[in-house]
Amino acid sequence: MSVLIVVLVLLALLVRRAFFGYAKPDREFEILVPREVALIETTAEVMFPAGGAIPFSGLDADLPGYADRFLSAIEPGVRRQIRALFALFEHVTMFFPAPGWNGGKRFSSLSIEQREIVLQGWSSSPNFARQLVFTALRAVLTMGYLGHPEVLRRLRLAPYAFDSPIVEADLLYPKIGAHPDMIALSEEDLTPPSDGTPVDLEGPVHHLYAETSQEVAESPP
Amino acid sequence: MSAPRTIAAARNDGLRVYAQYDGDFEEEADVLVVGSGPSGAVVAHGIAAAGRSVILLEEGPPFTPQDYEFEGSLSMARTMREAGLRRTEGTILPTMQAIALGGGSLVNSAICVRPPAFIFDQWAEFFELEHTSREVLDPHFDAVEKFLGIAPTPENVQGRRNLLMKEACDKLGYSSEPIARNVRGCKGSGECFTGCRARAKQSMDISYIPEAMRLGARVLTSVQVQRVLHEGRRATGVEGQVVEPLTGRPGHRFRVRAGTVVLAAGCMATPVLLQRSDDLANRSGQVGRNLQFHPGVAVAGIFPDVVNPQFGATQGWQSLEFLRDGFKLETLWAPPPVSAVRMPGFGKALLERFHDLPYLANWDAIGSTHRSLGTVKARRRGMKPRLKWNFHHEDVKILTHALWVIAELFFAAGARKIIPGVMGLPPEMHSLDDARVLQTHPIKARDLISAGNHAFCTTRMHGDSSLGVVDEFGRCHDLDNLYIADTGIFPRCPSVNPMFTGMALAHRATQRILESL
Ligand SMILES: Cc1cc2nc3c(=O)[nH]c(=O)nc-3n(C[C@H](O)[C@H](O)[C@H](O)COP(=O)(O)OP(=O)(O)OC[C@H]3O[C@@H](n4cnc5c(N)ncnc54)[C@H](O)[C@@H]3O)c2cc1C
Numbered sequence A: 001m002s003v004l005i006v007v008l009v010l011l012a013l014l015v016r017r018a019f020f021g022y023a024k025p026d027r028e029f030e031i032l033v034p035r036e037v038a039l040i041e042t043t044a045e046v047m048f049p050a051g052g053a054i055p056f057s058g059l060d061a062d063l064p065g066y067a068d069r070f071l072s073a074i075e076p077g078v079r080r081q082i083r084a085l086f087a088l089f090e091h092v093t094m095f096f097p098a099p100g101w102n103g104g105k106r107f108s109s110l111s112i113e114q115r116e117i118v119l120q121g122w123s124s125s126p127n128f129a130r131q132l133v134f135t136a137l138r139a140v141l142t143m144g145y146l147g148h149p150e151v152l153r154r155l156r157l158a159p160y161a162f163d164s165p166i167v168e169a170d171l172l173y174p175k176i177g178a179h180p181d182m183i184a185l186s187e188e189d190l191t192p193p194s195d196g197t198p199v200d201l202e203g204p205v206h207h208l209y210a211e212t213s214q215e216v217a218e219s220p221p
Numbered sequence B: 001m002s003a004p005r006t007i008a009a010a011r012n013d014g015l016r017v018y019a020q021y022d023g024d025f026e027e028e029a030d031v032l033v034v035g036s037g038p039s040g041a042v043v044a045h046g047i048a049a050a051g052r053s054v055i056l057l058e059e060g061p062p063f064t065p066q067d068y069e070f071e072g073s074l075s076m077a078r079t080m081r082e083a084g085l086r087r088t089e090g091t092i093l094p095t096m097q098a099i100a101l102g103g104g105s106l107v108n109s110a111i112c113v114r115p116p117a118f119i120f121d122q123w124a125e126f127f128e129l130e131h132t133s134r135e136v137l138d139p140h141f142d143a144v145e146k147f148l149g150i151a152p153t154p155e156n157v158q159g160r161r162n163l164l165m166k167e168a169c170d171k172l173g174y175s176s177e178p179i180a181r182n183v184r185g186c187k188g189s190g191e192c193f194t195g196c197r198a199r200a201k202q203s204m205d206i207s208y209i210p211e212a213m214r215l216g217a218r219v220l221t222s223v224q225v226q227r228v229l230h231e232g233r234r235a236t237g238v239e240g241q242v243v244e245p246l247t248g249r250p251g252h253r254f255r256v257r258a259g260t261v262v263l264a265a266g267c268m269a270t271p272v273l274l275q276r277s278d279d280l281a282n283r284s285g286q287v288g289r290n291l292q293f294h295p296g297v298a299v300a301g302i303f304p305d306v307v308n309p310q311f312g313a314t315q316g317w318q319s320l321e322f323l324r325d326g327f328k329l330e331t332l333w334a335p336p337p338v339s340a341v342r343m344p345g346f347g348k349a350l351l352e353r354f355h356d357l358p359y360l361a362n363w364d365a366i367g368s369t370h371r372s373l374g375t376v377k378a379r380r381r382g383m384k385p386r387l388k389w390n391f392h393h394e395d396v397k398i399l400t401h402a403l404w405v406i407a408e409l410f411f412a413a414g415a416r417k418i419i420p421g422v423m424g425l426p427p428e429m430h431s432l433d434d435a436r437v438l439q440t441h442p443i444k445a446r447d448l449i450s451a452g453n454h455a456f457c458t459t460r461m462h463g464d465s466s467l468g469v470v471d472e473f474g475r476c477h478d479l480d481n482l483y484i485a486d487t488g489i490f491p492r493c494p495s496v497n498p499m500f501t502g503m504a505l506a507h508r509a510t511q512r513i514l515e516s517l
């Protein structure tokens, strides 16, 4: 009986150590829970560190926001797999501790140096499965990081601004979810089709990727 | 035949989108076509053009430019089945199928290549086909080419990324050429994978389908066909459910009856549909078997000066020099997050590599890997396929040879380093000497970072009804009025990008269907 109690207490402690005590994020997420937000932020900090070749870090890039949008957009089965990947990454250091003082904590509670060592271990592992898990996690974060307008602007890889011609198909199909009666266009609104003029490499970028007026005001001359 | 109707009339009488379904319903037509990808759209257009009534059923919604998403993963999550994360079991191979009006044409690079005559000769020889040669199919290729304005990519929208491959091929004495595409007025925005904002790409939703609707075709979108109805040797219609766009949430039920049923749901969906319909058309036992891909490998080359890879036709240049050796070479661009996903490492080293993106060109090879076979099977519930596929070791050699050739090309063009994307090898190679390891190291299937977005053969044509599902014209051997018109009917991989061949075969099948009505 007393052995059972000890086991139960240990189990309770383990569960507490694994799943409780996460800081509440400063905003609501549709899918992500605080544990996942913490994992993504602390991984991003090491994956795309400040002071690198792109002066915009993973922490600046709001990767939890991206991951939440991505997870909301995909079907539940795949979503479960990705969340399982997050859980694996977050908790595996409790069983295979990172080197150094108190390395047996969950990933998001490790020091930045310890997290670097853990990621190094995953990325250079000769074990195929470990490499695959690391590649998958890095892929999700890379998608978010390189999809960020600021990063794309700095790399001069943001989509170009140009007007879409209005073609017959625009008179046929409403935006997804809308009723065709919502289409306000008629045949008079049709414009000449694209004449094949190349996009202007020096021209402005698409408005979703343009600096906001606030950013422009804040950025150094 | 009556005069084509206005586009407004076509919309009012011909189109149904999700917001318009308010209850269970039944419809009827001479011909029904399941799937609005390149193959199904050609059939629906041909039937409507002949003045016969036709209903085109598509599970995905129409996408407008307002619905496009620039960011690669979010775009795939919206336009692709299983959020673009579908993969095979056995050898893990990522593979995608679109779920949208227009099918794969909405998100593909619009590459249109006619397979050379020797490919069709092999098909004819191995699969007992009497009417399938390049010569016989050329008029069908011509008809599609004319309708879609298929033409070589003009030089002013090639961009440096594409032209560097030309330069490299010229230097090494390999033949190469601009890629012909179903595009009118390309601006070189490099966005083909996320939807063409310039409305230049002649995807089915802006080409064959609107024209079919003008000619009287009815198009039901957001409807998932779940079963083919049949009696004896005749298909009588289909039934299924309305599904909410993007979530797939099921809604009202429907049934469509038709004199002729054409399945063009794609080679990973049509077998599931047949298996869900009492294992229909499967006396040969070949439904869902023989799954083949053109697995692709890509190498990134980093140049000393800026390439500006985001400018230029998404895929604008190709070389068919090595087709008989089993691979085709192409240039490639995808949204930066997708292009960078294969970059190795993390931390400052990774950021350094991202910083190289403006100096990068991606070139890929697709392999004719007809020894590597798989299966498509229905799962216990739903319409999602279960895919198994195994990469044959001889086929792996084809792709490792291709990797070496791409390395040669990059260094000939002046690249300062390449990222070959092979697990177990150095992530970067700085000279052709470094790259020799591609020739000497025993590369295994799982070392390759590969993907296969060209898929075929799961309902293959065969002259012998005990060895194939359909005849050369796409008619199921077991039924009098059930046709299959997607790339599943290819008897073997076509060695070049499959869409054009699929459309040419669909064009020919349409004539046969019309003769039978
Ligand atoms: C990213 C990408 C790039 C590519 N680039 C090229 C290229 O440049 N050139 C080229 O030749 N090929 C390319 N391909 C391949 C090419 O797009 C396909 O071979 C082609 O689309 C196949 O046409 P299809 O009509 O057979 O099937 P699909 O295009 O897959 O069309 C089938 C349609 O059926 C619908 N459907 C499926 N199941 C059901 C159901 N149960 N009920 C109702 N509807 C259903 C699907 O939603 C889909 O719209 C590419 C593919 C991908 C994914």
Ligand code: SF4
Binding pocket: B110, B183, B185, B186, B187, B188, B189, B190, B191, B192, B193, B195, B196, B197, B198, B199, B200, B201, B312, B313, B314
């Ligand atoms: S490169 Fe751009 S403009 Fe040209 S077809 Fe593709 S998406 Fe359209």
